[in-house]
Amino acid sequence: MCAFVLVAEDDEKQAELVRRYLEREGHTVAVVHDGRAAIDEVRSRTPDLLVLDVMMPRVDGLGVTRVLRGGNGPVAGIPILMLTARTTEDDLLLGLDLGADDYLTKPYSPRELMARVRTLLRRSQGTHHPVVEGAEAGSRVLRVGGLSVDPVRHEVTVDGRLVECTPGEFELLATLAAEPERAFTRPQLLDRIHGSSGYISVRTVDVHILNLRKKIEVDPRRPRHLVTVFGVGYKLTGAALGAAARRGA
Numbered sequence: 001m002c003a004f005v006l007v008a009e010d011d012e013k014q015a016e017l018v019r020r021y022l023e024r025e026g027h028t029v030a031v032v033h034d035g036r037a038a039i040d041e042v043r044s045r046t047p048d049l050l051v052l053d054v055m056m057p058r059v060d061g062l063g064v065t066r067v068l069r070g071g072n073g074p075v076a077g078i079p080i081l082m083l084t085a086r087t088t089e090d091d092l093l094l095g096l097d098l099g100a101d102d103y104l105t106k107p108y109s110p111r112e113l114m115a116r117v118r119t120l121l122r123r124s125q126g127t128h129h130p131v132v133e134g135a136e137a138g139s140r141v142l143r144v145g146g147l148s149v150d151p152v153r154h155e156v157t158v159d160g161r162l163v164e165c166t167p168g169e170f171e172l173l174a175t176l177a178a179e180p181e182r183a184f185t186r187p188q189l190l191d192r193i194h195g196s197s198g199y200i201s202v203r204t205v206d207v208h209i210l211n212l213r214k215k216i217e218v219d220p221r222r223p224r225h226l227v228t229v230f231g232v233g234y235k236l237t238g239a240a241l242g243a244a245a246r247r248g249a
Contacts, residue, residue, distance in 0.1 A: 002026045003048035003121050008038035008064065009083065010056045018051060021110050022117070035059025039067055046074050049120055054084040054095065062098055069099035069166075079120040079167045083108070096207040101168040123167035124154070142177035145225065145238045147216060149177045156216075163215050168193050172208050173216075176226070176236035183229040209234055 005022050009015035010033045019029045030047070032038050036058040042050065050068075054061035061082055068075055082095045082103040095103055101123075102116050142149040146159040151174060156163040165173065171193040176184065186202040193208070213220040229235050 002028070004028045004030070004045070005049045005051060005117070006038065006041055006047040007031045007051045008033075008035065008056065008061070009051070009053040010034060011053070014053075017110075018113065021114055022051075025114060025117075033057075035061065035064045038064050042068060042075055042078065047078060048124065049117065050078050050080045051117070052080055052082050052100070054082060054086060062095060065095065065098045065100050076164050077124075077166065079124045081116055081120055093203055093207050096168075096204055097211065099166055099211070101166050120167055123171050142174060144177050144180045144236055147177065147225065147236075149174045158216050165212070165215065169208050169212050169215075172205070173212055173226075173236075176234065180236050180238060183232045183235045185233040189233065205234075 005027050007015055007018050007022070007029060009018060009031070012033065015031045015033065019031055022029045030041060030045070032041050034057045038050070038052065038056075039059065041047075052061045052064060056064075059067070061084070065080055065082070068078060068080070070076075080100045080102075082100040083106060084095065084103060085106045101120055104113060104116060140151075142151070148155075148157045149170075150156075154170060156165050156170065156173060172189055175189060175192045176182075186205045189205045190202050193205075209226060210220070213223050213226050217223045217225060225237055227235060227237055
């Protein structure tokens with residue numbers, strides 16, 4: 001699976017190492033060394049994946065993520081793998097809350113980096129689907145109430161309205177939509193969206209859920225569709241969404 005990857009890293013030696021790892025797997029790579037250049041490059045030539053360092057001059061990685069996720073079209077949906085020397089959970093979750101799909105803390109191993117890259121590219125290019133039963137499980141559109149999740153087109157709609165989701169958000173929502181009314185634990189959902197990595201906190205799931213509620217619920221503070229199952233985790237219900245929910249209010 002060859003892709004165009006943009007690496008935004010102000011440490012030139014580190015950036016060159018990342019470039020070599022990516023090129024060994026056949027990817028085309030562009031490198032920039034500050035956040036402003038990263039934004040300009042993305043807008044000029046949309047990459048399949050952005051590997052983004054947090055601590056950069058001019059605009060830091062969090063600022064870059066905020067700008068890209070605040071836009072529209074393909075730029076807003078670029079998978080973002082964040083690299084950070086910050087190790088506190090709050091710092092890491094802030095990046096996810098802004099729209100990053102995954103993160104690695106420095107120092108990291110080349111194998112771990114490439115595993116994360118492969119996972120994000122599989123999600124964004126539609127080669128990984130939720131596990132559901134049936135001969136056409138990997139291609140059928142998943143519908144729950146007014147919500148539709150299309151694994152082939154990698155699209156989410158609510159009452160016909162297109163909803164932009166990051167790859168991580170899409171994977172989580174598709175997992176829940178494949179088995180509506182089933183209560184998933186946080187570790188189960190984390191395994192679906194990030195694999196069996198010991199580096200990711202289960203609070204990552206909570207951040208994705210909060211972001212999804214802002215996008216699909218009429219009132220994110222009182223979710224009717226993407227609900228908490230206390231003592232367990234989360235489930236997706238068939239309650240009305242969007243315009244249907246407003247009419248019933």
